[in-house]
Amino acid sequence: IGENIQLLVDRPDGTYCFRLHRDRVYYLSEKLLKLAASIPRESLVAPGTCFGKFTKSQKFRLSVTALDFLAPYAKYKVWVKPGSEQSFLYGNHVLKSGLGRITENTAQYQGVVVYSMADVPLGFGVAAKSTQECRKVDPLAIVVFHQADVGEYVRNEDTLT
């Protein structure tokens, strides 16, 4: 989302911050932080909203729980046709045949937010091809790599924490 990060931090109803707790990054307001600080660390399960986690090799992996916050500020969006909406929710990548719209000037390997045609955010992805290339490829080529989708609330409820 680029510079829009600033909008996430300085919100009208108070300053928000990111905190690291047990390899996961949480997003919470400072008022909430004061409260969460008084709970012993072993007992604290989730302060605020989890945005993602650091894997064992210290790579950051964005989680679908951040969707509501990032979706409004997304710069690069991809719209998916109704037919392949379900397929994306099952965890599959988006093929050219399922691609509805894509923002102009999307670079290759750019992080994107995936929407359904009704403008409901479905999840995150990485653009496999830039917008120009998307026009040229055949219908079965992957255009968006799946990273996180809303179906995970049902599929992977345990691993969200």
Place this chain on the structure above:
Amino acid sequence: ETGRKKLSSHGRKRAAKRRLGAGSGLAGRRPLGGKGGEREPSGQTARGRSGFSDGNSKWLAPAKAKKTQPKGNHVELSSDGEVEEGSWEMEEDGSSEEMVDDYGASSSEEEELLPIEKAALKQKPDREGLSEDDSEEEDKEEEEAEEASKQKMGQKEEEGADLQLNLDIDEQFKLPTSEEIEKEDILFICDILFPPAEPPDLHVIHQRIQGNVEVLQDFGVKREEGRSRQEYLALLRRDMAAYYSYSDFLLTKLMDIFPLPELINFLEANEVPRPVTIRTNTLKTRRRDLAQALINRGVNLDPLGKWSKTGLVIYDSTVPIGATPEYLAGHYMLQGASSLLPVMALAPQENEHILDMCCAPGGKTSYIAQLMKNTGMILANDSSAERLRSVVGNLHRLGVTNAVVSNCDGRQFPKVLGGFDRVLLDAPCSGTGVISKDPAVKTNKDEKDILRCAHLQKELILSAIDSVNAASETGGYIVYCTCSIMVEENEWVVDYALKKRNVRLVATGLDFGKEGFTRFKERRFHPSLKSTRRFYPHTHNMDGFFIAKFKKFSNAIPQTQKDEEPAVEAAAPSAVPDTIITEPLPKKKKLEGSKADEGQKLPQPALKKKRSLQAQRRPLKA
């Protein structure tokens, strides 16, 4: 000939059924048996008259048993259609010998079996009837059991009809004698050890329950001479335990709580699941839009009722409710209707600090958050780390941002963090209100379980009360709720809290629901327990529930009453001295600050005051 072909392919089955029907004398009621039966006698009589055409007639004579059967089945011939009689005549012609032979072979085999296994065969329809009864009992559809048992057990239907006639004439409901009861007991034991010769007929039991209840309703008039009420009640309890599969302990408890006709309604309601309900997540959508979207997906739904602005009840749907894109987007939450009530009673305001002590799976917590519009702060706590995963998942999915999730034991609470404005305590309970969701509760709860639950609930409620700051401007409320209907877990715990802490009961704000008990058996509770609410599956069509709302009026913890047992005392006189003693304290509190932790330091000088006062009071009491 087509008739014969059908017979040869189904002949054995039908003949066997007919034979079984003939063996127990139920054949008359079975349409299937009828057709097969007609085949047999026609063939047999044909054979009997014409003999075996292949030259075996001298040494191969039909068995006598064959002759007895046609007599029994002639009844069927007359009652059923005439087409079969026509074909019977055809067979008499003996036109196709092979068919007769085939037919004869199969039937002769069966007939040879008959004399050997007659006794076993007689038992088969009973056993079939029993297995059918068992499966229907498992289905827990009383109506099906009644209908099926009526169809399949013709004799017993007649007996049932007789019983009904008997029961209509009220005086004639007779308690079985003690010998009969013993015999039945032996039969019950035999049911477990050996396959029964005569199974307990659910239909009969049901009739007996109804008759018994009628007698008990109007005992003076309808009773049998020389039989006590206890005997009637004992029989009723045994019958209901057998019919609805409850343990005796639980039934005794339920009989104390409900009057008899209501008890039957309650037990019936527990056999049937409650309707599926959802709650709109107003943080993300409106009820109208959600209803529209779901209807477009093929879901049949309705608003829940006047008392809820966010609830919807689902009648049926073509798509799984827990997996629609709207669910995944967090537009609604699957939640029981009764779970909406404690949060409505709690009435959280914006910018408050709220504690939810036993929050899993997170339905009530998210409702609190949506009522607060994501302002303020909620601490969602649960002692089970496993169940907390669903809490986190649900809170994230529904877009709740003002919640912190923690995994502490609820009893640690004021130590970990106190000074909340409101606390919701949905205490772990025996689950007797949600039997329709979990039928295992019928048998696996006993006295110890309930008392253990009650003990835990008492500890939790004291911690909850201590975690609230009585001096908060907007709050100072505690809502205690359980999904159980037992008085030990509900009214008793509330009464205990009233005695032990400076709280009083206030109206829940729910205008429907039954009032809680102010007296029960030998116990007497505080009269303000009238403001608590009980909900039942059979009256409100939601899970059994109990809700009580407290207002804390002082942060001090009364030190008196520790020695006295709360069991049989009325709370009113003992509550009064507490208020007299602690009145000077709240004024100090308001000046000092809002944290209950700080407040607890103050009672120490006050305690000295109290102790001296106590010393003065004690001689009076003694």
